[in-house]
Amino acid sequence: DQQVKQNSPSLSVQEGRISILNCDYTNSMFDYFLWYKKYPAEGPTFLISISSIKDKNEDGRFTVFLNKSAKHLSLHIVPSQPGDSAVYFCAANVYTGNQFYFGTGTSLTVIP
Amino acid sequence: DADVTQTPRNRITKTGKRIMLECSQTKGHDRMYWYRQDPGLGLRLIYYSFDVKDINKGEISDGYSVSRQAQAKFSLSLESAIPNQTALYFCATSDSGQGMGRTYNEQFFGPGTRLTVL
Numbered sequence: 432d433q434q435v436k437q438n439s440p441s442l443s444v445q446e447g448r449i450s451i452l453n454c455d456y457t458n459s460m461f462d463y464f465l466w467y468k469k470y471p472a473e474g475p476t477f478l479i480s481i482s483s484i485k486d487k488n489e490d491g492r493f494t495v496f497l498n499k500s501a502k503h504l505s506l507h508i509v510p511s512q513p514g515d516s517a518v519y520f521c522a523a524n525v526y527t528g529n530q531f532y533f534g535t536g537t538s539l540t541v542i543p
Numbered sequence: 544d545a546d547v548t549q550t551p552r553n554r555i556t557k558t559g560k561r562i563m564l565e566c567s568q569t570k571g572h573d574r575m576y577w578y579r580q581d582p583g584l585g586l587r588l589i590y591y592s593f594d595v596k597d598i599n600k601g602e603i604s605d606g607y608s609v610s611r612q613a614q615a616k617f618s619l620s621l622e623s624a625i626p627n628q629t630a631l632y633f634c635a636t637s638d639s640g641q642g643m644g645r646t647y648n649e650q651f652f653g654p655g656t657r658l659t660v661l
Binding site for chain 1: 584585587591635653
C-alpha cells in the first residue's frame with residue numbers, strides 16, 4: 432500500500448509562474464519530509480526538507496508547506512524556470528526510523 | 544568525480560541469470576540503500592545497511608540479496624533474474640545525522656543502473 436502519494440503524474444507551467452506540486456501521506460508517524468528532483472539519466476537530488484515541527488520551510492525559489500492535520504505537503508516553485516523541468520519526488524520517514532517512503536513522482540514541464 | 548557511482552549503467556540479461564549491481568561511494572557515509580524505480584510506482588526500497596555489519600530488508604527484498612563489502616561498497620544481487628525485475632536501480636547513501644549543521648536524512652543517489660531482463 433502506497434504510504435506516500437503524488438496524485439498528479441504531470442504538470443505544465445509557464446515560465447515565471449508558480450508551480451505547485453502536491454503530496455499526500457497516510458502514516459501519521461511520519462515526521463520528516465523531503466523533496467527530490469530528478470533529471471533524465473541521473474539519480475534524484477535532494478531539494479528541500481521539512482520536519483513535522485514546522486509548517487513551512489523556504490529555500491530561495493522553493494518553499495515546502497506541511498499540513499499535518501490533512502497529511503498533505505506541497506512544494507511551491509516561484510518563479511518557475513525552464514531548468515526546473517524534471518520529475519519531483521516527495522519522500523517521508525519517521526525521524527528515528529530506518530526507511531524512506533517515496534511518492535510516485537510528478538513530472539514538471541516549465542514552458543518558456 | 545561522482546560521489547556515488549554505480550556499475551554497470553546499463554545491463555541486458557536473460558531470465559535465470561545471476562546479476563550483480565555494484566555501488567561505491569566516496570562521501571564517507573555509513574548508510575547505504577538500494578532502490579528500484581518502476582513507472583507509476585516511484586522509488587521502492589529493496590535493502591539498506593547502516594554499517595558494514597548491518598543489513599536490513601526493505602519493502603521489496605524478495606528475489607534480491609546484498610553484500611556490504613566495506614563502508615564504501617554495497618552490491619545488489621539478483622540470484623535468478625526474472626522479467627519483472629526489469630527496472631531502474633538506484634543506490635543511495637546518507638550519514639547518520641550526527642553533529643551540527645547537517646541536513647538530517649538527506650540521501651545522495653547514484654546515477655542509476657537500467658536493468659532489462661529478457
